[in-house]
Amino acid sequence: MENKELRDKRREFLKTSALIAGGVFLNQFAFAGGHFSADDTIKIALIGCGDRGTGAAFQALSTKENVKLVAMADAFQDRLDNSYKALSTKFKDKVDVPQDRRFVGFDGYQKAIALADVVLLVTPPGFRPMHFEEAVKQGKHVFMEKPVAVDAPGIRKVLATAEIAKQKKLNVVVGLQRRYQENYRESLKRIQDGAIGDIVGGQVYWNSGGVWVKKREASQTEMEYQMRNWYYFNWLCGDHIVEQHVHNIDIANWVKNAYPVSVQGTGSRAWRTGKDYGEIYDNHAVELTYADGAVIYSQCRHYEGTQNRVDETFQGTKGRTYLSGSNQAVLWDHTGKEIYNHPTKGNKNPYQTEHDELFAAIAKNEFKFADAERSAKSCFTAIIGRYATYSGQVIKWDEALKAENSLMPDQLTWTANPKVMPDANGLYPIPMPGKTKVL
């Protein structure tokens, strides 16, 4: 990392050249957080080296800018090693991460963040608030994956940190990639221009066959087991309504240009009842009620051998729309006449667009992206969906946001116990509507 003097010099240089150039930096955010290497190399740290983290690093290193991966951190040595191997094979001279810049364990993130201009926060979501707070404290630009938190205390931390990031003019892109996908951008532009009127109702779905599962190994401590099989534990994952379905819920909020005031719903474990599946539900159905009275229905489930559906539909006072992550977007007027149909072929990869746009802004010293607040609010919508299905109660946004029930373990070490532990049969306590308290 370069020293402060060099940084100040570069800042001074930028100011001076802006004056001399007389308007090259017209953008009011010209002096955004910036990157301050001696040359114009943008240095990247990868925090979380799983398959998605490695994918995010591939995308960052595939941008047109002069980028270099300089540090990596992961809780597990093997995940870091595999990721390093894939990255250094593919990108060779863009990967400069010697042994002493590879950090293994729960606290490696701080050291890795310190070495970079831009950090990729791609661990399981439970750690995100902590990592985001540290990155912004250290003045770094951020790409972080969704979800950005798994409980109300985490959301409050992300919202507070989002404010500081704005003040520091740090770019923050969040991996709700539909926001960067052409069919959504094109259709949302039209919807917000009133093409189908005011949105009065909608339905959003993530009904799929489920995800991976990692079996317990005899040598593992409880902490290691939960970290490996993280999808099934709420302090790490937030349940699949948060971890996956947030994509569709975020579209509901985007289309409404608002967040629900209250949520109620129902859910259970119908299929996934064994000890490999931790504590999460395999189905949730909730209603999101907005201040203007609009109700959007949300359904997510992980069932095998049933109908699958991952998409969003909305009804407005002048028409309706169908949207999906497979590049589809169709708008109809109230008579059923098609008014827009997005071509499904030839679309850019939204996961790449996220990084292309982020790194282009950073290279130009522009402050263009402040995704954290809206992403935190969409994640919170999903979290109170979980609060509603676990408790069976109507959950009010404002009250829930004050909740003090952090799911994070008191200690993060391999021998410490997470808050939710298995019984003698290896089964975990399952939330029970009417009994489970969430607030």
Place this chain on the structure above:
Amino acid sequence: MNVKKLLALPLLMSSFLSPAQEKGKPYQQQINGTKLNFSMQPVPGGEFLMGSKKGKPDEQPVHKVKISPFWMSTYELTWDLYEPFLYKDYETTNSTSPVPENVDAVARPTKPYLDMTFGMGKENHPALAMTHYNAIQYCKWLYARTGVFYRLPTEAEWEYASRAGSSSEYAFGDDASKLGDYAWFAENSDGKTHPVGKKKPNKWGLFDLYGNVAEWTYDQYIPDFYTKVKGEKMDDPVAVPENLYAHVIRGGSYDAKASDLRSAARLASDPIWKQLDPQIPKSNWWFPEAPFIGMRLVRPVTPPSKAEIDAYYNQPVIADY
């Protein structure tokens, strides 16, 4: 390993066919331990002219090919037949007896994050968006279940079967205006797959070879493969795949124009079909942007040896970065 030899089937054993699977006759294959079955049509051995003078350069030169007899599945593989392979819990609940150990041991696809039916429907609809590797692993699962060697058609077998003795652009002639009687394609599909077997079959009783979903063949896509013909004719030619891209797909899909459905038209798989996969390494199992690819099964009349079968199913996985 000599896969060409495996596919060319040396006549070293007289096959033990049950009466229901008599050479040259259609039969029903029960998937043992489940209530599922599917039908197979006989395709006689013979010679044909592969390629088309009217087509693209990769379809030329037209050359003589000799094909050994086989059976081909009457229909494209449906989700109904595919899902017990995809989902282990689902397989367990849909089995009439405990899942045998050798079946349980077959590697299964990662569960797709997205809806791989793409909203087009599941019951009797073709399974789709699986990779070439995935398609071969399905055959392996089927072998573990049934003890019968099923595999993907070679490119030559596919074209031979689709021609069903014809030498015209389509098996029914050169006039694409009749295609709607035989196929779901861009002009009549409404942008989605349809239940299999709703259109007319060809003369050999095979449905939906044209359109609905395009179909995997075993071959590597080599644009000038036909120029490498030596001698008067090729016996059971195959471009043995060594690379992850590209493989030949045939038949065109619900999404394709008429010319892509012609018997000789060659199409190739494309890594861009995985761009919506955000993970590295990318999935060996799914193409999130290829809802137009499916598969059809072939069974050679003379099965290869156990060692050759194992070699076919257990080829090394190529990681996709």
